[in-house]
Amino acid sequence: MSHINELIPPRPAPAIADKPLNISRIVGIAVIMLWLLLAAGLIFAMIEGWDWAKFERYGPRYIDGLITTITLVGSSIILGAILSVPIAFARMSKNRVLGALAYAYVYVFRSTPLLAQLFLIYYGLGSFRPQLEAVGLWWFFREAWYCGLLSLTLNTAAYQAEILRGAIRSVPLGQHEGAASLGISKFITFRKVILPQALIVALRPYGNEIILMIKGSAVVSIVTVFDLMGQTRYAFSRTFDYQAYLWAAIFYLTIVETLRHVWAWLEARLTRHLKR
Numbered sequence: 001m002s003h004i005n006e007l008i009p010p011r012p013a014p015a016i017a018d019k020p021l022n023i024s025r026i027v028g029i030a031v032i033m034l035w036l037l038l039a040a041g042l043i044f045a046m047i048e049g050w051d052w053a054k055f056e057r058y059g060p061r062y063i064d065g066l067i068t069t070i071t072l073v074g075s076s077i078i079l080g081a082i083l084s085v086p087i088a089f090a091r092m093s094k095n096r097v098l099g100a101l102a103y104a105y106v107y108v109f110r111s112t113p114l115l116a117q118l119f120l121i122y123y124g125l126g127s128f129r130p131q132l133e134a135v136g137l138w139w140f141f142r143e144a145w146y147c148g149l150l151s152l153t154l155n156t157a158a159y160q161a162e163i164l165r166g167a168i169r170s171v172p173l174g175q176h177e178g179a180a181s182l183g184i185s186k187f188i189t190f191r192k193v194i195l196p197q198a199l200i201v202a203l204r205p206y207g208n209e210i211i212l213m214i215k216g217s218a219v220v221s222i223v224t225v226f227d228l229m230g231q232t233r234y235a236f237s238r239t240f241d242y243q244a245y246l247w248a249a250i251f252y253l254t255i256v257e258t259l260r261h262v263w264a265w266l267e268a269r270l271t272r273h274l275k276r
Contacts, residue, residue, distance in 0.1 A: 046246055055247065058235040065231030066251055072145070072227060073217050076152035077210055083153065084160035091165050102161070109158035115219045117155060122147040122223045148220035152213065159209050167202035168194060200271055207263035211256055228252070 090102035109117065125132070125141050132138040140146045171194050179189040221230035232248040235241075 042246075046243065051241065051243065054235075054239055054241060054243070058231070058239075058244070058247075061226075061231045061235065062228065062247060062251060065226055065228040066255075068145075068225070068230075069214070069217055069227040070255075072149060072152065072220065072225070073210070073213050076149055076156055076217075077213060079149075079153045080156035080160050083157040084164055087157060087161035088164040088168070091161060092168070106158045106161055109155050110162070114151065114155050114216050115222070118148065118151040118219055118223060121151050144220070144223045144225045147223065148217075148225050152217060152220070155216075156209060156213055160206070163202050163205045163209065164198070167198035167205075170201050171197045203263075203267050203270065207259070207267075210263075211259060214255055214259070215252065 087102050087105060090098045091106065093099050093102070121141075122144060125147075129138060129142075132141055140150075175193055175197070176189060179193050184193075217227060218229035220227055221233055224230070226234065228248055228251055232244050235247075236244040
């Protein structure tokens, strides 16, 4: 029996060849450098031209607009979540009429701009004032805030219904069959077995939908709702200073980043049992 006195040295790692500079890489680097220069110039201009007097004057209005935006979006998200449940079940229903109606609702509100929906509710239904007064609903449709709330609610309900439907469909069919074999009722199966798993799947899409609603809610400023963007337009109409929109961008960025980190923490908290 022979013995090996010397170990065979390992093979050296293959040399990493530098990627050649082609047209696409050069264009990509140029675009990145351009964006960096624009960002640096914008930050420099904002610092150099910062007017504390204007900010102190209109800052309270921005805070009021921020509260209005959060209230409007929060209310529409909650109401949309409630409305999305029956719509999602109607989409999954075996009843063709019910399924077709739910599909038409989702199709219309997901395929048309939010601004068009807002105009149809605020200006379109507003043209039926005598009929609305006759049924006692004019008090609702004469207020821009309520029309904005209704349009945001109907819009997000369509998206949330599809999120919920997709999440429920993602749960394996064996979960239903296993619960049925144990004699568990369909309602308890859905509430205790299916829904918790579906909500984990839907958690991230729900967060994305909330962020999109926060940014999309700016359209209500067009119908005289003084949300964050509405107050921004007011400040700009008085000062004609572009920084008014920079302040709004900072507020929106702060809201979105805060929500993104909170949602990431919530997702990590709720899915910690799935990590190994």
